[in-house]
Amino acid sequence: MASLILSPAEQDFIIRGVEKGFRGDGRGSLDRREVTLRTGMISQANGSARCRIGSLGVGTDILVGVKAEVNTWAAGEPEECGTIVCNVECSPSAAQEFEGRGADEINVELTQLLDRIVGGEQSGLDLRKLCIIPRQAYWVLHIDALVLDVKGGVADALVWATRAALLATKLPRVVVESVTDDSGVARAEFDVVDDAEDQMGLEGARDLPLAATFNQIGRRYVVDASEQEEAVTQAKLTVAVSPKMEICAIQKGGMLKGFAPSLLSEITQTALRIAKEEFARFDALFAEASKHNGELDEEPSTGSTFLEPF
């Protein structure tokens, strides 16, 4: 994915800078770029969000939609649970290297990451609440993420957008009733209430984690690496931390190097340390986004460019 090739002098400049605590745009090693968050822009989805990490309208940009579907239970599937299916796709309209099969590898890597973080109970979501009737019907949440631009730190933006989309997700209410058929056997049947007013949020969505990616550059590491910093990254670690300050998923990336165990434990400690601030930042952005949730402009509007939020 690192399509950017830097000259030895640029690489040296970045690495030495990071080691001294100076990043190219003046950030400290644990500073994140500006994050922009919006929710509810896909009216046909049960929940949606868009997250951009980057300044002045340039940055990694991801759109996530959550669609809920009722599935009939089949043998071999979990009996009293719903499921989550993740899919991440890098749009070829975002970058030329995603043309054709160019995005296959990164799509798989990101899908795997997302699945690792929100695919199961470790995410904090109560999957049993997604069961409608045991061994009969359950909800499937399809999380579809579309990567619109890549400027470093895709993993973090993906998780931030997903958390926002799941928090904004509303499921229709389901009424279960017992019916006795002609032969006297009682069966459960369900009805999905089609009423936009009568919907509920996901159980446990508040417990969903956020992720921070740490890129090892030289002997130090940074959070939220820029595109150039990613080009000189030897190894990276994405750590997902829940609001309960538990680490619920870790994925290592970067094929050049392994981590020293001491650095690894330092990074996880740091992840926990910055988590509180990250959640506070997310909450503020999400609250702001919820105010404008799904606003559709009444008047025809022509947003001109960059400084419009999206």
Add this chain to the structure above:
Amino acid sequence: MDMDDTSEQQQVAFAMHTFERIHHTEFQRRFLSQNTRHDGRAFSQFRATHVTKGTVSTAQGSSTVRIGNTTVVCGIKAEVSEPDVKTPNEGYLVTNVELSPMCSARFRPGAPSDEAQVASEHIHRLFGKAVDLATLCIESGQAVWSLSADIVCLKYDGNILDTAILALVAALEDLRLPEAQLDSATGVVSADRTIARQLTLRKRLFPATFALVDTYLVADADDAEEQLATTSVLVVLDDSGRLANIWKRGACPVSNETIHQCIESAVERAETISKTL
């Protein structure tokens, strides 16, 4: 004297053949500017069209259609499958147009070309309304007929859409489905082959394609003409004379009057082929 004459004729014939090959565009234009076409047809004239039903004995419904040199075989295979949850009472109709290197050198081996995929998709969209998918239901929510129509081009000489659409109409009319029943206890579908049920089409479709070669509108372009045409208009009518589709695609704008001309020609064409079918 005689000798001279023949050699001169040969000379001319050779020159014309060469002319066609190396100056394809100019060659065609000479005809068009004289109000005729290279195969002698008038602008609005379609090629001879032959429809034969039941040409593939292993398929439940089949047909062979020839328009001029373009030859297409359509075979429909019926299989039992489970319906989609959203439409428990509807069966499936899957269409697939195959343009292999066998039918023309312009197609390459391997994955279906864009042209074949576009044709498959367009025909699929067209027949979605022509076939009542509810008549393909065996047991609601349990079992339905799934029809897969393979439309294979044997020889390509232009106007694949008209040929393929006609072939599918004929094959659907030829289709006989056995009476099928679902045994709810075992979940097995049994078919009684002695009773053959015919599928009733909501409407028969009659296609007519027109191509714009330079500024000339010609009906039913053959391969040589198609290579010059950047624009085509497909008009599909049903047996009650109503329109099912107008599809203008390609680079050149076509005036609304021209589209109306196409509709009028298509009406005449529909009358002719309804007799053939």
Add this chain to the structure above:
Amino acid sequence: MPRPDRRENDQIRALHSILGLLNRVDGSAQFSAGSTSVYCGVYGPVDVKVYDEKLDRAVIEVKFRPAAGVSGTKDRWVESAVRGTFEREILAQMHPRTLIQINIQAREDDGSADAAAINATTMALVDAGVPLRDMVAAASCAVLADGAAVVDPTLEEAAAAQSVHTFAFAGSDIGRAGSGGASGSTSPVYVDSRGDFSVADYDRCYDLCLRSAQRVLAFMRTAIEGKIAKESQISVV
């Protein structure tokens, strides 16, 4: 019968567009009509593979990705529709031996998505500075079961309609029609009418779409001119 979203029959949904929203491409646009929304990114002219190279003109390639699910035959159909529509409007002979790549990404399809794809492509091509003979504006219209013709149908309306019609027109043609010319003198660059309809239905939808396209074109021009006006204020030293 009132429409589900209480629009008048000849009223298109609120239009919204953003030019240049993708940073990695030469030109991009988002075009939305109500909740139907499409992104388009254009690269070009760029180097072309020798195998595809055309000596006298640029090669035009179109890729369409649906909002969800895998890309299939359906998308090839849309690609061919868009490619055909822009084949003449892009002045391809000005950039021989190059490639102009058009990537369309549906964000949400709530009806009339083909028209939105064409409109988004026009705006992205303009944003990329690809030389065009003319701008293209598209619009859709549906004839409902009760015979009423409604413009810019939603997915719900289109699904229940007797027939659905999509037309695209070149800007100059729309201009001519606007100056009092009859619809007979206009020449659409793209027509897709399907369903069960009469010639009268077709004509009715043609006029409605021509009028809608007029509004879409005016909207696109305003959006583009607004952006240029902003950028023209670049201070000169």
Add this chain to the structure above:
Amino acid sequence: MDVDMESQDTRDIASRIVTPGSVITNDTAFMRGHGTFAERTTIYSSVAGAVERINKLVSVRPLKQRYSGEIGDIIVGRITEVASKRWRVDVNSRQDGILLLSSINLPGGIQRRKSESDELQMRTFFAEGDLVFAEVQSYFADGALSLHTRSLQYGKLRNGTFVTVFPQLVPRSRSHFHTLPCGVDIVLGVNGYIWVSKHVPASKVEENSELIYSDKNEFISDDERETIARIANCIHLLNRLYVKITDTSIIFAYEASLTHAVKDLLTREIAIDLAHNVKTRLEQQS
């Protein structure tokens, strides 16, 4: 009277904003330039932009376009491929530029003859990813730009950081290499590629020609790093807010930015405020 008519016409045509397909003029006296096409006697616009007129030549300056080079342009490029006796260089244009082995200065004296061994060690001069400061020398038949670095100020770039901007924001001017008062060197490539680096006196390279192809950075102090980051952020914000990028505008932005921390320069409010400040000062100056 005639003159009056003419100026009236000029006002009609020039500085109008047009979109593709707009009629620019029916007057056959005009010649069509970039961004236009002609059909019969009418000149139409083929891009969106502002109409410009020089005498009888009308053209449209487009919204944005890839960089298209002119001979004499000073640019920054990135080596993408080492080929036989030449390098391919990404110059932010639709085609890669070409730097011929014969168009560079070799270490050990300008007048030295190029030998076969030079061909074998081309990577020691420029390798893939290297940034090069060069001048457009001519065009190849297929339109690709031919570059040269035969001047001591040109060559490999080091000691700093790379910034990309819209090419149309960098005007062509007499000098594209500047040493700013804050002790930072900048190379403003008209192709939109900009290099910001620690100031190294020109005499240093003149004394030691080996340095032209060095990959090694000099020692860069913390203060210098901060100034480089500040200048890079200033350029970035000028770019995003569509302000022309020149040594003057960069200095103005730098001076106005000093009350803020470097990392805060790219936050929305501060960026808009700074850009506004720069615009006002530029207007006052002219």
